[in-house]
Amino acid sequence: MRKLPISFFHLLSYPKNSILVTSEDREGRANAMAAAWHTPLSVNPPSYGVAISPKRATYKLIVESGRFGINFLPFELLDSLHTCGRTSFNELGEEKIRRAGINPIRGEFGAYILQEAYVSFECSLEDIVKVGDHDLFIGEVRSLYLRGELRGNIIDVERVKPILYMGEDHYVTVDSRSLRRGRILQGIH
Amino acid sequence: MRKLPISFFHLLSYPKNSILVTSEDREGRANAMAAAWHTPLSVNPPSYGVAISPKRATYKLIVESGRFGINFLPFELLDSLHTCGRTSFNELGEEKIRRAGINPIRGEFGAYILQEAYVSFECSLEDIVKVGDHDLFIGEVRSLYLRGELRGNIIDVERVKPILYMGEDHYVTVDSRSLRRGRILQGIH
Numbered sequence: 001m002r003k004l005p006i007s008f009f010h011l012l013s014y015p016k017n018s019i020l021v022t023s024e025d026r027e028g029r030a031n032a033m034a035a036a037w038h039t040p041l042s043v044n045p046p047s048y049g050v051a052i053s054p055k056r057a058t059y060k061l062i063v064e065s066g067r068f069g070i071n072f073l074p075f076e077l078l079d080s081l082h083t084c085g086r087t088s089f090n091e092l093g094e095e096k097i098r099r100a101g102i103n104p105i106r107g108e109f110g111a112y113i114l115q116e117a118y119v120s121f122e123c124s125l126e127d128i129v130k131v132g133d134h135d136l137f138i139g140e141v142r143s144l145y146l147r148g149e150l151r152g153n154i155i156d157v158e159r160v161k162p163i164l165y166m167g168e169d170h171y172v173t174v175d176s177r178s179l180r181r182g183r184i185l186q187g188i189h
Numbered sequence: 190m191r192k193l194p195i196s197f198f199h200l201l202s203y204p205k206n207s208i209l210v211t212s213e214d215r216e217g218r219a220n221a222m223a224a225a226w227h228t229p230l231s232v233n234p235p236s237y238g239v240a241i242s243p244k245r246a247t248y249k250l251i252v253e254s255g256r257f258g259i260n261f262l263p264f265e266l267l268d269s270l271h272t273c274g275r276t277s278f279n280e281l282g283e284e285k286i287r288r289a290g291i292n293p294i295r296g297e298f299g300a301y302i303l304q305e306a307y308v309s310f311e312c313s314l315e316d317i318v319k320v321g322d323h324d325l326f327i328g329e330v331r332s333l334y335l336r337g338e339l340r341g342n343i344i345d346v347e348r349v350k351p352i353l354y355m356g357e358d359h360y361v362t363v364d365s366r367s368l369r370r371g372r373i374l375q376g377i378h
Contacts, residue, residue, distance in 0.1 A: 001304070001309075001334045001335065001336045002334065002335055002336075003297070003332065003333065003334055003335075004333045004334070004335050005333070006235050006330050006331070006332070006333050007232075007235070008333060008335075008342065009229065009235050009237065009310055009330045009333050010229040010232060010235075011342050011343055011344075012261070012308040012310075012333065012335065012344060013206070013227075013228075013229055013237070013259075013261070013308075014206075014343065014344060015206060015344075015346070015351060015353070015363060016205070016206065016228070017202070017203075017204060017205065037228045037229050037230065038202075038228060039202075039205070039226045039227060039228045039238070039240060040198065040199040040202055040226050040240065041226065041240050041320040041321070041323055041325055042240070042320045042321025042322050042323045043196075043199060043321070043322050043323075044321055044322050045321045046195050046196070046198050046199075047320050047321050048198065048202070049228070049238075049320075049325065051228060051229065051230050051231070070202075072201070072202070075367065078369075078371055079371055079372045079373075079374055080374065081371070082371025082372065082373060083371075083373050083374040085371070086371075086373050087373065099374050099375065100374060101374060108192070115190070119201040119202075120190075121198055121201075129318050129325075129327075131230040131231045131236050131238075131327060132230070132231025132232070132233055132234045132236050133231050133232050133233050134230055134231045134232075136230055136238065136318075136325070138318075138320060141195050141198045142195070143192065143195070144192065144193045144194070144195050144197055144198050144201065145190045145191065145192055145193070146190065146191055146192075146193050146197075146201065147190045147191075152357065153197065153200050153356065153357055154200055154203065154355045154356045154357050154359060155200075155201060155203060155204075155355065157204070157355065157361055161367075162204060164204070164353075164363060166343045166344065166346065166368065167342065167343045167344075168341065168342055168343050169370050169371050170343060170368060170369065170370055170371070171368070171369060171370075171371055172346055172363045172364065172365070172367050172368045172369075173363070173364055173367045174204060174353060174361045174362070174363055174364060175361065175362055175363060175364035175365075176361070178264065178350075178361050178362045179355065179359060179360070179361045180267075180359065180360060180361075181358050181359055181360075182267055182268055182270070182271025182272075182274070182275075182358050182359070182360055183268045183271065184268075184271060184272050184275050184276065185268055185269065185272040185288050185289060185290060186288065
């Protein structure tokens with residue numbers, strides 16, 4: 001086991017599923033930001049957190065509108081997601097989303113979600129927790145949409161290939177053949 | 190696109206890499222809890238967050254000791270990880286970790302990490318953010334250990350198979366053949 005510089009810590013926490021966070025400006029123009037730093041936070045109330053840098057256009061847009069979308073795209077659209085991660089709404093406006101080839105629509109709660117997503121949530125902004133060079137946006141999940149397939153209650157990874165971010169512009173998806181149920185070990189072994 | 194009950198939201202956010210959070214009681218006895226709700230939060234300071242239910246033994250242990258470990262295990266040890274997710278330190282004490290077949294050691298900062306992990310961090314507890322039925326523990330990363338292999342600056346998924354949680358006791362790993370670099374789309378397509 002070797003010790004590494006702490007600056008590597010986030011790269012070593014990957015893979016993480018990479019999502020698009022949808023937002024809007026005051027004129028209702030849609031934006032989408034790629035994010036890999038996000039997680040459920042609570043079942044009741046249904047709370048979802050995403051870390052956002054104050055440097056990103058999305059930060060201000062969500063603060064102003066009080067709502068956002070969380071969108072999971074299939075692996076074949078990773079260049080669309082990556083384009084949203086590497087271009088800026090501040091420079092391109094709605095052209096950003098057009099270049100990425102994705103289509104925002106309004107959900108029932110009024111936030112933008114993406115037609116291309118296999119799962120989308122709409123969230124209301126409940127809190128912003130100051131951390132460091134990113135802040136954590138905590139949203140309450142207000143609606144949930146599914147385009148992809150489930151197997152029982154879980155995403156059917158034989159049919160839905162999620163996008164996992166590896167760091168340094170690299171992405172990977174899952175090996176559906178490896179899916180298996182965990183067993184509880186009973187003895188010392 | 191169909192609307193689903195909001196109670197599905199966390200299942201639909203999977204896969205997430207599943208980790209073991211290591212902690213200790215006042216006698217220095219080690220515990221490990223499986224967690225899938227965790228994320229980097231900031232590069233500077235290096236901050237990592239993990240959502241923990243107050244019902245879990247780990248919650249109190251970390252509050253008391255002020256430190257914890259974040260450990261990423263290889264896919265061949267998913268039953269070890271799953272055992273830590275489905276048994277309780279409150280009932281089993283150190284026997285929990287023995288049943289899981291994992292070996293805690295002290296890191297440089299004094300927190301427990303796991304010999305079997307391909308990556309481990311030690312964290313100091315900086316803040317607990319109340320959310321709902323889980324709270325977010327925010328740690329500052331104090332040390333970083335690597336047993337697995339890197340390719341450039343990222344985890345070499347051809348050699349290191351991470352454990353991804355799918356919900357409902359199911360796990361999957363990545364398809365290393367799918368690894369690729371994202372491209373930035375330039376035009377409308």
